[in-house]
Amino acid sequence: MRFDVFTLFPGMFESPFAVSIVRRAMDAGVLEMRTHNVRDYTTDKHHITDDYPFGGGTGMVMKPEPIFRAVESVLGETPEQRAGMPVILMSAAGRRFTHSVARELSAHPRIALICGHYEGVDERVREHLCTDEISIGDFVLTGGELPAMVIVDAVARLLPGTLPPGVPEEESHAMGLLEYPHYTRPADFRGWKVPDVLLNGNHALIAKWRREQAVARTAGMGERGEPE
16 A cells, blocks of 8 residues: 655655554555645745735745645646646545544555645635545644654554554454453552453453453443543
């Protein structure tokens, strides 16, 4: 799979993906990620990518020309050339990012992510260039770079060859439940002991306990009004 990320700050993506699981996926050829600096696709000598909003108001808005030029230069000039490829705008107005959305995206061989900044992007980018909008939650960030990183990380974990077989299916949300509690050595830490069921070697009882704990933990999250 390949991600093409369009951003004003490509350097933000270097450190997070230089280590850990996503880095291993890249090294193994499972995942490819390219960042494209929208500023490189301006035509004025000052490389301006934003301007004041029509109608007044605070803040600046990203101009449509550099974004269109960047996406069309990398992905193809016409919608037909980009057919079937998600071109996703990181947007507070987008659909909520969930595990099911991550799994949906993992089926695509190539995905483009557009990172807005300032007060956002010109509406014509959303209307005539993007095929989807995604939000990672009801809060405000300084730009779309962090949400884009979240999407890359979540999708990369689902790609065959990134994690050992079976691991993605056992994680939180994969089966509609939060994951059960985990314990490791020592069995007794400061008087807090690992549940006996995990120490008796009875795998059927362990599986039953884990299922019960996952159900209880998920129900508890729902009662607190948090996302399930």
